[in-house]
Amino acid sequence: GENVEQHPSTLSVQEGDSAVIKCTYSDSASNYFPWYKQELGKRPQLIIDIRSNVGEKKDQRIAVTLNKTAKHFSLHITETQPEDSAVYFCAGDTGGFKTIFGAGTRLFVKA
Amino acid sequence: DAGVTQSPTHLIKTRGQQVTLRCSPKSGHDTVSWYQQALGQGPQFIFQYYEEEERQRGNFPDRFSGHQFPNYSSELNVNALLLGDSALYLCASSFGRSYEQYFGPGTRLTVT
Numbered sequence: 001g002e003n004v005e006q007h008p009s010t011l012s013v014q015e016g017d018s019a020v021i022k023c024t025y026s027d028s029a030s031n032y033f034p035w036y037k038q039e040l041g042k043r044p045q046l047i048i049d050i051r052s053n054v055g056e057k058k059d060q061r062i063a064v065t066l067n068k069t070a071k072h073f074s075l076h077i078t079e080t081q082p083e084d085s086a087v088y089f090c091a092g093d094t095g096g097f098k099t100i101f102g103a104g105t106r107l108f109v110k111a
Numbered sequence: 112d113a114g115v116t117q118s119p120t121h122l123i124k125t126r127g128q129q130v131t132l133r134c135s136p137k138s139g140h141d142t143v144s145w146y147q148q149a150l151g152q153g154p155q156f157i158f159q160y161y162e163e164e165e166r167q168r169g170n171f172p173d174r175f176s177g178h179q180f181p182n183y184s185s186e187l188n189v190n191a192l193l194l195g196d197s198a199l200y201l202c203a204s205s206f207g208r209s210y211e212q213y214f215g216p217g218t219r220l221t222v223t
Contacts, residue, residue, distance in 0.1 A: 006153075032210040034210070034211075034212075036214075042216075043201065043214040043215060043216050043217060044154065044201070044214045045214070046211065046212070046213070049210070049211070051210075089153050089154070091153075093210055097159055097166055097167040098156055098159065098167045098169065099144070099156055099212065100156065101146075101153035101154045101155070101156075102153055103152060103153050104151075104152070104153050
């Protein structure tokens, strides 16, 4: 069945450093890959997404890359700030009907 | 422009009971998906409703059922509650076949 694996489960970085979170997916039909940020007690918020016909997308300090051949996609956060501390989820979607989430990465940014 | 809303915020039920959770989609959205998020886990897809019908379903037993109303709002019903059903239940809305989903604040269900 469909599966999305996410690594690492916990990531601690110093303020100003970069953070990278990696995901792999199993369903080759997946064609949309969103990333969500969830702060404690809050709802998941979409922070960036990428479609299968694009290899890279950037939005200010956040970028996502996709390797369809290897079924890998990654989130890159540069110049991390304490307010980036949260749980980040990757996900794969096969066409708007069903989204499969990774288990999440807890990011700690130390001031 | 109202975002996705859910009610109630918190709920405590006893094993064997039944529960109904409610979701109102973001203005302009017609599709509602439901997710179960256990503590420390990612959201797990339960099902999606579009045009008042279940369009897709995840790996959840028949105890989980839903409904969508003509105004696009939706309900999630869970029968014969188990302790393992304790979780945050999230609904997300989108438009048609659009990929982008917007989540509600969730309903925290505790089964004792």
